[in-house]
Amino acid sequence: MCLAVPAKLIEQDGQQGIVDLHGNRLRVNTMMTPEAQTGDWILIHAGFAIERLDPEAARETWALIKDAEQAAEDQAGQSGSVARTNRNNGGIV
Amino acid sequence: MISTDQSAEKLLERLRVAAQAVKEDIAFMEVCGTHTTSAFRCGLPTVMPPNVRLISGPGCPVCVTSQGDIDRLIDLGSRQDVILCTYGDMLRVPGRRGNLETARTRGRRIEVVYSSMDALKRAIDEPDQQVVFAAVGFETTAPATAAAVCEAQRQNVRNFSVLASHKRIIPAMRALLTDEEIPSIHGFLCPGHVSVIIGSEIYRPIVDEFNVSCVIGGFEPTQLISSLLCLTELVLNRQTALVNQYREAVRPEGNPRALALLAEVFEPGDARWRGMGIIPESGLVLRDKYRHFDAVQRFELSEPDEHEPPGCICGKVISGAALPVQCKLFGRACTPVSPIGPCMVSSEGTCSAWFKYGRSGHLNLSCTHANEPQEVLP
Numbered sequence: 318m319c320l321a322v323p324a325k326l327i328e329q330d331g332q333q334g335i336v337d338l339h340g341n342r343l344r345v346n347t348m349m350t351p352e353a354q355t356g357d358w359i360l361i362h363a364g365f366a367i368e369r370l371d372p373e374a375a376r377e378t379w380a381l382i383k384d385a386e387q388a389a390e391d392q393a394g395q396s397g398s399v400a401r402t403n404r405n406n407g408g409i410v
Numbered sequence: 411m412i413s414t415d416q417s418a419e420k421l422l423e424r425l426r427v428a429a430q431a432v433k434e435d436i437a438f439m440e441v442c443g444t445h446t447t448s449a450f451r452c453g454l455p456t457v458m459p460p461n462v463r464l465i466s467g468p469g470c471p472v473c474v475t476s477q478g479d480i481d482r483l484i485d486l487g488s489r490q491d492v493i494l495c496t497y498g499d500m501l502r503v504p505g506r507r508g509n510l511e512t513a514r515t516r517g518r519r520i521e522v523v524y525s526s527m528d529a530l531k532r533a534i535d536e537p538d539q540q541v542v543f544a545a546v547g548f549e550t551t552a553p554a555t556a557a558a559v560c561e562a563q564r565q566n567v568r569n570f571s572v573l574a575s576h577k578r579i580i581p582a583m584r585a586l587l588t589d590e591e592i593p594s595i596h597g598f599l600c601p602g603h604v605s606v607i608i609g610s611e612i613y614r615p616i617v618d619e620f621n622v623s624c625v626i627g628g629f630e631p632t633q634l635i636s637s638l639l640c641l642t643e644l645v646l647n648r649q650t651a652l653v654n655q656y657r658e659a660v661r662p663e664g665n666p667r668a669l670a671l672l673a674e675v676f677e678p679g680d681a682r683w684r685g686m687g688i689i690p691e692s693g694l695v696l697r698d699k700y701r702h703f704d705a706v707q708r709f710e711l712s713e714p715d716e717h718e719p720p721g722c723i724c725g726k727v728i729s730g731a732a733l734p735v736q737c738k739l740f741g742r743a744c745t746p747v748s749p750i751g752p753c754m755v756s757s758e759g760t761c762s763a764w765f766k767y768g769r770s771g772h773l774n775l776s777c778t779h780a781n782e783p784q785e786v787l788p
């Protein structure tokens with residue numbers, strides 16, 4: 318029930334918007350994401366846009382995962398030893 | 411089996427190495443039904459390192475709703491003078507007297523809505539009917555209820571009301587950390603979509619007071635494994651931290667508009683959770699200003715009796731104190747086709763996830779050290 322899905326905002330009229338979700342047009346209420354603009358990716362839950370997805374942060378998230386992967390490869394090269402670098406904790410806030 | 415996605419494989423390998431280095435049994439709890447289903451769907455429990463256990467906590471909104479609240483909802487839906495609008499997940503949850511689906515087959519008007527606003531629209535379209543919206547869900551869903559209530563107030567819609575059993579996750583996490591029956595938790599995988607609304611900073615007092623890490627994570631296999639890796643490495647390094655790995659959607663302060671809506675319409679109140687009893691301040695009750703939209707008041711509903719379906723241990727399952735396979739009814743009397751408890755009905759329920767994805771013998775039960783299952787189905 319807490320499932321939210323990302324979709325692209327393709328039309329907006331006041332607090333009403335239309336998103337493209339896997340090729341389907343879906344109506345959403347955008348009152349909780351006033352900053353979202355046509356073309357943005359937003360998270361949809363129960364007919365409401367609950368957040369505008371930040372493309373910059375999305376890139377960072379995937380970069381962190383890439384970084385962790387790199388560390389995994391490094392580890393594979395150091396047989397038996399444990400790399401204690403905490404690279405994957407880059408999101409510590 | 412786990413996605414063959416290369417990133418996931420690499421992260422998993424690193425998780426195994428970190429887990430091996432930890433040299434003790436550790437348990438993380440996810441408190442989000444979507445994490446439960448995502449983890450099972452990608453086969454994660456089958457490939458977890460043997461000493462790392464992922465416990466499903468009270469993250470499924472349907473499952474945590476007390477049986478009394480469910481009975482009350484079904485009773486209301488069974489009335490001839492009410493149109494009950496509900497999210498689809500509630501339809502088949504069994505109550506003492508059938509479920510909403512059976513009430514519908516008896517001719518009662520039970521309507522599945524996609525949004526709270528659809529329920530309000532039904533009330534506006536049919537002013538002579540009483541329309542009740544079954545408002546269930548965590549902080550992800552509650553702002554939508556608040557928005558509908560605000561709009562009903564603005565348009566003075568007198569035939570609309572809500573039967574609210576919304577829940578707040580932070581008080582439940584605190585309750586779990588102080589409950590001696592729950593196996594000790596070395597870190598939380600925090601609910602991504604609840605966190606979109608409440609933000610990441612709200613977990614900091616839990617990290618500081620209980621010395622337990624909180625990692626907010628996404629739902630893809632790679633993101634899930636990445637969060638578990640992060641939690642494991644924190645244990646390995648004897649650190650506790652608040653980590654936000656879902657930064658594209660979760661801000662430190664959450665969604666201010668959604669929070670403002672919640673604060674306008676609701677205030678925290680004590681709430682009863684299935685199997686966990688009354689947890690202080692863990693619910694959301696309508697403020698005085700909006701109390702006339704409360705279905706409990708409008709229909710003069712009395713305090714419901716609390717009981718559990720006989721034999722069902724959902725209460726223990728949702729708090730991480732028992733596994734679905736420890737329930738004697740699991741897979742026999744209780745299946746998704748004929749569910750006995752909400753954990754088997756809801757698509758996000760732990761019993762449902764175990765039944766759908768975990769009963770084919772792939773599950774690695776060696777990591778479930780707290781209680782040995784009484785029976786494991788073939």
Ligand code: SF4
Pocket residue numbers: 721722723724727734737738739740741744745749750751752753754755761
């Ligand atoms: S298997 Fe069914 S009866 Fe048993 S705990 Fe799960 S939902 Fe309840």
